Amino acid sequence: PTRIASDCAHPDRVLIGHPFNPVYLLPLCEVVGGAETSAGAVERAAAVYDFLDMYPLVVRHEVPGYLSDRLQEALWRETLHLVSDGIATTAELDDAIIYGPGLRWAGMGTNLTFHLAGGRGGMRHMLEQFGPALALPWSKLEAPELTRSLVDAMVEGTRRQADGRSVDELERLRDDYLIATMRALRSVGQGAGEILARREARRYGETSLIWSEGAAVRAPLELYRCDVEPDWVDYNRHMTEAAYLTAFGWATDALFRYIGDDEDYRAAGHSFYTVETHVNYLREVAGDDSLRFATLVVGLDDKRLHIYHEMFDDATGDLVATTEQMLLHMNTAAGRPAPIGGRPARALQAIRHAHAALDKPGYLGRVMKTRETS
Incomplete structure (x- = not known):
């Protein structure tokens, strides 16, 4: 950034944002200022990246390759050496990361992982015990010559890994x-x-939609939409049985937010607990489907809330599943049922009044039983 800023009218505003591919998924964006970049410019840029749901990592010094690429480069050089020396294939080296340290790195990185390796003595014990091994050394940071045979080995190895x-x-x-x-x-x-x-x-x-006093209440409510998440599908690329209930749970959470059962309400010691659930699975849902939900309040007393959700394929409008749930309002500090109060109580009364005139849904109150023969 210092070199770029040298020809700029406002060098104090020049910095670099270095994202990581794929940028639409990975949150990291390294933010690097130059010699004349103001602290305010760095802070404003970091705030923009944060607003974009990225993770702005301020790099405090200008270094070639930033931070992430420097670490990747070291591993890449070692990979090239191991392939060049005929020690391992590209697939074997990838497996060595995928099934081992890569899983640890995703949550803790290298340094915290090595801190754990030191046991109760932490990083200090880790360095005292394994530090002498650095003098061996195992790794080679000087890159090998990219000979034709090395290039061919890398290309052929990854071609086999791609498997068509x-x-x-x-x-x-x-x-x-x-x-x-x-x-x-x-x-x-x-x-x-x-x-x-x-x-x-x-x-x-x-x-999130929020109920307000005197506002018209939709009948039914439509508060939640979602796409089927990757971890909701099985090997057939259809939603699993448990995932239907997960999706209905998010629809219930949308209702909670609508009535005012939010983080502050729960922090004050109030919440709803589900005590009974019935689910009807009507159609398969594929891994790339979009869903929308309709919600009814079908019963209400001072402590209990009876709700009914319908799940639709958002593209076709087909009804794919229903659920009804009985929820109990709780005093979470005391661990016992308590009357619904305040804004949630008023909101639920307004919703119940708006939904009372609707016809009873066909799947509401169904009883599970077999057809017995004499």
Whole structure:
């Protein structure tokens, strides 16, 4: 950035944002300022990248290759040496990462992983115990000569790994496993999963409908839409049985936000717990389908809420599943049922009144039984 800024009228505003491919999925963006770049410009740029749901990593010094590419380069050079020396194939080296350290890196990176390797003594013990091995050394940071035989070995090795799959097919596979990995990390709030969780919370908050006093209530409510997520499908590329209930759970969460059962409400010690659920599976849902949900409040008393969801294929309008749920309002601090109060109570009463005149859905209140023969 310093070299670029030398010909600019405002060098204090010049910096570089260095993203990581695929940029539409991976959150990392390294932000590098030059010698004259102001701290304010760096802060503003980082805020923009954060707004775009990226992870702005401020690189405090101008270095060739930034940070991420420097680390990749070291591993890449070692890969070339191992192939050049005939020690391993490209597939064997990729397997050595995929099934081992790569899984650790996704959540903890290299340094925190090595800190764990030191046991209770942490990084200090790790360096004391394994530091002498650095003098051996195992690795070779000087790149080997790109001879014809090395190039051929790299090309042929990766061709066999691709196994006839096109670049487009491999990109789709890569995107699917990146999304699945990030979603797995989301559940533990680690690494890229934490960014994903913040992104979803922010987007969900921006798009959530909120009930207001005196406003007309739709009958039924339509509060939630979603695409089928990669980890919701099985080997047949259809939604799993449990995934239907997961999707219905998000529709219920949309209802909660609509009535005012949000983070502040739960922090005050109030929440709804599901005590009974009935699901009707009517049609298969494919891995690339989009879904929309219709929601009814079909029953309400001072502590209990009876709701009914319908799941539709958003493209065809076909009804693909229904569920009805009984929820119990809880005092979470005391661990016992408590009356619904405040804004959620008023909202639910308004919704129940708006939905009371609707015809009873055909799948509501169904009883599971076999047809007995005498």
